[in-house]
Amino acid sequence: MRSIFRRRSEDTVIGPGDDAAVIGGLSDGRVVATTDAVSVERHKTPNMSWEQFGWTAAAVNFSDLAAMGARPVGLLTAMSMPGDMEESDLLDIASGIDQCCEFCKTEVVGGDTKPGPGIVSSTALGNLEGRKPMTRDGAQPGDIVAVTGSLGNAAAGFLALENGHTEYEDSIFSLTVPVPRWEEGIKMAASGAVSSCMDLSDGLGNACRTICARSHVGMEIEWEFLPIGEEVEEICALCRKDVKETVVRWGGDYELLFTFDKSKIQDLYDAGVAFSIIGVVTNDSAPYLCDGEQRSEMQDGIY
């Protein structure tokens, strides 16, 4: 199994094959670590290839590192897949994991493979390289709220698939090949402008609520400012789904939600991060979505 995982990182002092891996280069004496499991039952949509399933298993973890501003320096992966699975399918999962590691300029440093019911649990390790980690609890009233990328694509991809509209390839691709924003995360943390950050894996509403709760603040998010994905409105119309509900309450977009001190906006531009401003941090205690005269509290995820 392991031979498919390529060596490409100078951070790895001891890679797979011993009792444990040793990762070096942590010059500030800290390591960032996060774990997340994906299961065939819950995460593998019918059209998703085994390679894409493997990519996703790795990507969800690298996205968490991105939200802290850490550079990926290794992935450990524990696979519990059915004993009767085709070996080529297992190799495809491994290949997908490896491709996502390559995208993040890191590698698989350890793992465990056992027969099991179809779960891939991975742990990503990251190096802050002296940067202050971006947490969820630092948002201040008056800060600006922003996101990377565009919103609602994964949800729209899911709806398109569910309703047989396979022509919406871009949205479906967003769903099946989530892109961890690791370079953006590093640049954002390095800028010194960001006061809080979280990824959108559980939806925009969930992320806004979490940062508000952890930072003891509120938010006013402007509906008109949201960078909705290109196909989202069309797919929602086709599938008779509410666009707001889809964009706010569905997860699966691995973009970064963050807040920053507005006096430092130039530092963020200088860092070369592409982002959209979507609102402001307030003295309130929850996030609100504002659309003209309408103002409603943003709700948690439903997906």
Next chain:
Amino acid sequence: MRSIFRRRSEDTVIGPGDDAAVIGGLSDGRVVATTDAVSVERHKTPNMSWEQFGWTAAAVNFSDLAAMGARPVGLLTAMSMPGDMEESDLLDIASGIDQCCEFCKTEVVGGDTKPGPGIVSSTALGNLEGRKPMTRDGAQPGDIVAVTGSLGNAAAGFLALENGHTEYEDSIFSLTVPVPRWEEGIKMAASGAVSSCMDLSDGLGNACRTICARSHVGMEIEWEFLPIGEEVEEICALCRKDVKETVVRWGGDYELLFTFDKSKIQDLYDAGVAFSIIGVVTNDSAPYLCDGEQRSEMQDGIY
């Protein structure tokens, strides 16, 4: 869920509740990491409590850190347990994980809980504090082969249980509450005497074969030297199992197998590690078990 995990470590800069954990104090710029999954189906013997299952999920990972000589500095744990499981059972698993962390003077720093088929995947992080990691590839002809603790207890416990002999409580306890040798591992690595090390989770035969293969050496293991657990011979007789087969080919003992330079034996004694010498490293290419006139190649695990 997470509230049951107690804070007790100064290494944790950011614990559970953010996108990822941050662990500090890695003064030599390295982190040791290992991942291992346990499943209800394969690892929870009928008599094992949920607390013991949780302990085991953590212990198997700390044992891998021990084999490298790393001090545990955090555990991440991804639980995928059935949605209809009693909450008190889930709390018992968490409590078992937490107790094992306490035994290793560390804590749960992150995790992920989702409904799933009954898998707990954990990742343990360790600090070498400047020590050279003990790997599997450093054994040299002429070195001494040794083990911590006694052998065959977990296998005997399994046999006793399988045959209804629940009176063998010590062996059964060895099976259900494996003790990671983390303090021994640190002392062994610090002594500077150890040339290779591996834990016995997959059996003595497997560990000897692995070190021989990775170090390109052979071993002569003396049957008479093996520190067989107290109840092992009695249980094997009762269950009509071969003692040698049970001791060599069954796993589940979380002791450390290691080799050391015999000129440095005093350093090992000075380090305060209790161990038994079981053989020598040779120029051969595989491990052999010697019992009087008999000499046979040690085989891999069967359990």
